[in-house]
Amino acid sequence: MALRLNLYHEIAKEKQAKRRDPLKLSMIALGVIVALFAGYYFWQLALVSSIGRQLEAMELKFKADGPKSEAAQKGIDELAAVAKMSDSIVKHIEGRFYWAPLLEIVTRLVPADLQITKFSGDVQGDLAKKGVLNLDGISSGANPRESAETLRRAIEKELASRYRAVTASFRTLEDGTESINVEGTHRATAIFQINVQFSVGEEVAATVVVPKKVRKIIPGITQ
């Protein structure tokens, strides 16, 4: 076996020592870490600047749109007020109470042996209207009271088909002091006053009555 002598062992050892120098290794590691940190920083910087650009664009848009939207809001309010007014007028026109059909009904229902001496009616309210009619008259015939009653029922029935909550009642129904002469025969008379109440227009929502707090009364304690 041949004997090999390494005459450069000192040089090799020195090279190896140089290669495994902890300072050099740590400097390399530090360099890598610094590079990573720098990379992360620049990545963050790019991200922040992109967000900044987005914000700037939004601020510019808001600066431009803000006054426009304020003006638009003002315009909307004005238009809404005008639309509301127009709507109110249309509702006012459409919700009017027409008297001619009512008078036509009353005229149609009054029989020949009965005469209305006074008709008065009142309809008040904006959308939900309350109506009151008063019909003063005189009826004649074999049974003048029944004629008046027939008229009251007929009015109630006929108006109920057109209006809501119709009630017709007699305020007075008395025998007349005078009799009338119809075609040579004397007929007894009755004087009546019919009161009719009804509702027309939009129905009003029922009012909710909140019950009052019930106070407990304890005997012996004055409240």
Add this chain to the structure above:
Amino acid sequence: MKLGKDEISRLFLGGLLVIGVIYCYFALLLGPLQSKQETAEKTIKELEPKLAAATSVMLKYNAAKLNKEAVDTSLSRINVMIPSGSPVAWFPPRVTEFFKTHSVDKASIRLVSEVPDKALPDYQRMSWNVDFPKIDFIPFVIALAEFENEEPLVEIINVVIEGNRDNVETQRAVLTLNNLVKK
């Protein structure tokens, strides 16, 4: 491997330097960047709903503008029905003339009240009392029906019709009516 005193002190100093560099990196570089990012994101979050609201308001306005034409037409149609000038000057002759053309000759009209309408700031309701001393019931009701149809801004709120004592063939009618006029 055994470290000498000099090497230990170098390592210690090196460690301190690394810690310092890391602190500076986070505190002076990344920290402000992150706070800037947070502020920007917060501002964006605040701006987003404002911008959305502004856009929606503008869209609503555009939609309302489309509707404006219909509203204007409706209002102008109503306004055309109201003559200019004082209602006391034009309303009584208008009513009298109307009923005259329908064979109801005499009518006296007087103003009862002027009431502003809360729902209609540009308009007011004028209440009138119209007295027809002598009418024939049937022609009068026909005239009244036409009057109600032709005068949409007038609402009759009270009607009294009674037989004339001096002439049983005729009646007397009194109407109370509200008229919508421009202020």
